[in-house]
Amino acid sequence: MKLCMIGTGYVGLVSGTCFADLGNQVYCVDKDSNKINKLNSGISPIFEPGLNELIKKNYTAKRLIFTTNLKLAINSSDIIFICVGTPTKKASINVDLSYVYKCTKEVLKYTKKKKILVAKSTVPIGTGDEIEKILKRKKNLFTVISNPEFLREGEAIRDFRYPDRIVIGSNEKKALGVMKKLYTPLINKGAKFFTTTRRGSELIKYASNSFLATKITFINELANLCERSGVNVEDIALGMGSDSRIGGRFLRAGPAYGGSCFPKDTKGLVSAAQKFKVNLSVVKSVIKSNQSRINLLTQRIHKIMGKNLKNKKISFLGVTFKPNTDDMRDSTSLKMITYLSKKGAIINYYDPSGRKKEFAKVKNCLFKNNVRDNCVNADLIILLTEWDEFKSIDFKKIVKNKHFKVYDLRNLYNAKEMKKKNIKYYSIGRPNIN
Numbered sequence: 131m132k133l134c135m136i137g138t139g140y141v142g143l144v145s146g147t148c149f150a151d152l153g154n155q156v157y158c159v160d161k162d163s164n165k166i167n168k169l170n171s172g173i174s175p176i177f178e179p180g181l182n183e184l185i186k187k188n189y190t191a192k193r194l195i196f197t198t199n200l201k202l203a204i205n206s207s208d209i210i211f212i213c214v215g216t217p218t219k220k221a222s223i224n225v226d227l228s229y230v231y232k233c234t235k236e237v238l239k240y241t242k243k244k245k246i247l248v249a250k251s252t253v254p255i256g257t258g259d260e261i262e263k264i265l266k267r268k269k270n271l272f273t274v275i276s277n278p279e280f281l282r283e284g285e286a287i288r289d290f291r292y293p294d295r296i297v298i299g300s301n302e303k304k305a306l307g308v309m310k311k312l313y314t315p316l317i318n319k320g321a322k323f324f325t326t327t328r329r330g331s332e333l334i335k336y337a338s339n340s341f342l343a344t345k346i347t348f349i350n351e352l353a354n355l356c357e358r359s360g361v362n363v364e365d366i367a368l369g370m371g372s373d374s375r376i377g378g379r380f381l382r383a384g385p386a387y388g389g390s391c392f393p394k395d396t397k398g399l400v401s402a403a404q405k406f407k408v409n410l411s412v413v414k415s416v417i418k419s420n421q422s423r424i425n426l427l428t429q430r431i432h433k434i435m436g437k438n439l440k441n442k443k444i445s446f447l448g449v450t451f452k453p454n455t456d457d458m459r460d461s462t463s464l465k466m467i468t469y470l471s472k473k474g475a476i477i478n479y480y481d482p483s484g485r486k487k488e489f490a491k492v493k494n495c496l497f498k499n500n501v502r503d504n505c506v507n508a509d510l511i512i513l514l515t516e517w518d519e520f521k522s523i524d525f526k527k528i529v530k531n532k533h534f535k536v537y538d539l540r541n542l543y544n545a546k547e548m549k550k551k552n553i554k555y556y557s558i559g560r561p562n563i564n
């Protein structure tokens with residue numbers, strides 16, 4: 131089939147590349163010419179395991195085309211996927227749909243033959259109806275469908291190839307048939323193909339992300355209780371998660387949830403519900419609890435290091451919101467590092483996905499090229515992202531300062547082992563053994 135992905139970000143680039151790998155002809159369009167130039171010279175603008183190789187393979191086979199020319203891409207495709215960003219509007223909880231509506235207007239302008247227009251971006255209930263309104267001048271040319279994307283950064287290729295479910299929202303039989311045909315290679319490998327109304331499909335995505343965010347927040351709050359009551363939160367997670375009605379995933383206590391989806395989608399769901407005069411009090415509490423978690427963890431740094439952080443050397447291991455991605459959107463590190471810098475701390479950070487522009491203007495905050503250089507002079511090491519290469523660091527060997535401390539926000543290390551090595555070690559929701 132011939133496809134056009136509008137927006138070549140985490141979702142558009144990964145799903146476009148994977149669709150090409152299934153034998154489709156895919157035009158990946160972006161308004162950002164830097165991104166397209168990079169891609170055309172063989173460099174992926176994002177860090178995602180396995181993506182570079184897959185891009186190269188399909189680009190060489192001429193199944194994958196990168197362009198800023200939307201007109202050409204639309205005229206060469208039968209199915210158009212909207213994959214542009216849907217961030218939270220500034221100073222509100224509403225979803226900014228301007229990118230979606232802008233590209234819909236462009237699609238309207240260039241379309242001459244019948245197309246299926248698919249909203250893959252995460253959009254609130256009723257957005258498909260609004261898209262149809264924009265297209266009404268040529269309404270016979272379009273079938274507007276919802277097909278939310280569930281891939282996770284860091285595991286995106288695997289998630290695309292082996293999704294738990296493929297959700298399509300539409301009442302149009304013919305278009306549903308086309309979408310089923312497109313996804314047949316994945317359905318044949320066991321993916322559940324699920325159809326519902328367009329509004330239903332739009333809501334499934336927000337409901338799923340908000341539920342996962344709720345699970346994380348629940349265990350994070352229990353971790354606070356565990357810390358005060360001398361209980362190990364990992365035992366609680368195991369004991370709860372062994373119940374098949376609950377399940378063990380997303381029950382790992384840690385920093386506030388971040389990334390490009392959970393923070394904005396929980397807010398987006400609450401704001402969409404408000405439009406229908408429905409109060410989603412549970413999700414509201416989750417948002418509030420998650421926001422206060424960053425302060426709570428930052429205050430814990432004071433408990434470990436004392437009130438005065440001036441000239442204290444604090445080294446971060448990992449700053450992305452999770453491992454195997456370069457995505458910094460809403461990572462706990464953004465607020466934490468800014469706060470510590472304001473308190474006069476001297477900050478180093480190392481992240482396997484490289485230097486971050488977000489910290490370029492933060493005072494006394496330096497990127498280091500490896501774990502050793504990052505930690506050698508540290509007073510406090512904060513493990514923020516559980517990248518594989520951090521799993522077996524010999525801190526005693528690399529840190530010069532004899533009295534350094536480790537604050538492990540991911541419970542990556544064994545507390546007893548740390549004690550044996552005589553390292554002052556603090557983690558999340560586990561009894562303090564120092």
Ligand code: NAD
Binds near residue numbers: 250
């Ligand atoms: P992104 O910011 O990485 O990419 C969006 C891209 O769209 C950018 O490259 C931007 O330049 C481009 N763009 C914007 N307007 C355009 C236009 N008019 N024409 C051409 N290109 C345009 O965003 P993302 O992380 O890929 O997310 C896209 C959508 O998918 C969002 O709604 C998000 O919620 C959803 N989603 C994201 C993930 C994820 O893990 N990132 C997972 C599932 C769903």
